[in-house]
């Protein structure tokens with residue numbers, strides 16, 4: 506990968522790493538999430554079909570995946586552009602846009618947003634979770650999938666000349682399906698050829714992160730350049746978290762801003778609050794993982810945009826960083842006080 510070696514490949518071309526600035530490593534600027542629709546509870550059908558209004562916001566925040574229109578972030582390009590301008594003002598420099606095949610990646614829109622806002626945008630190559638795989642994808646060999654991913658990075662994706670700069674988010678479910686295992690192996694092979702970073706979306710079970718890393722490892726992937734996303738809703742037990750951390754991937758807490766009583770996709774999970782996320786990061790830093798931590802918001806629905814009363818793309822820079830700084834002297838042992 507001579508041309509890209511040591512550089513960052515954005516949708517507008519190559520930049521030097523020191524041009525990145527503050528970077529959210531897991532966001533979506535345009536996508537659809539209908540694949541994850543959760544039927545509303547009996548009696549809530551009216552709310553689920555109603556336009557988004559202030560009086561329904563609390564319901565929407567607690568039931569974001571039951572409102573069909575909320576899943577269409579691709580309808581909000583103008584609002585996202587405004588948000589990116591605010592993100593820049595707040596000190597943001599770059600965004601890794603994790604939308605892969607299956608959830609409506611739109612590279613021309615990403616290029617337009619990068620041009621109009623000055624935010625560096627790095628697009629993701631590869632495939633989301635099994636339910637979004639087409640019949641054609643399912644039939645592909647690992648070699649064919651590898652070629653497609655490599656091509657998305659070297660030459661451009663979705664029939665454009667716009668090149669992706671990372672592989673991911675690569676989707677896995679639980680249990681990891683055969684089609685997802687093929688994509689994981691193809692991801693590892695493509696990474697071996699290119700040397701680029703990989704980002705994994707784990708299925709909603711604490712066993713998935715480790716299993717996905719093992720599959721990548723066996724296929725020759727570079728785990729030191731691999732990001733495990735969504736740890737906020739995946740591994741809670743401190744010992745289990747440290748066991749996973751030892752495997753060597755980046756540890757990503759990317760649901761900052763999401764504070765819900767019930768996590769709709771897995772009611773057994775008590776979703777961390779932002780304060781608990783900060784405490785968990787303090788714990789990981791104390792255990793020696795400071796250089797392996799990444800954070801982001803993973804905005805993927807409308808209700809998290811400021812236009813709809815959400816926290817927006819600047820929440821970490823405006824609210825979480827000051828909170829972290831206020832806790833910096835007290836970080837040791839916070840996990841156990843929680």
Ligand SMILES: CCC(=O)NCCS(=O)(=O)O
Nearest residue numbers: 608706735738770803805
């Ligand atoms: C496409 C966005 C995405 O997959 N986000 C993760 C949501 S969750 O699985 O953590 O609820």
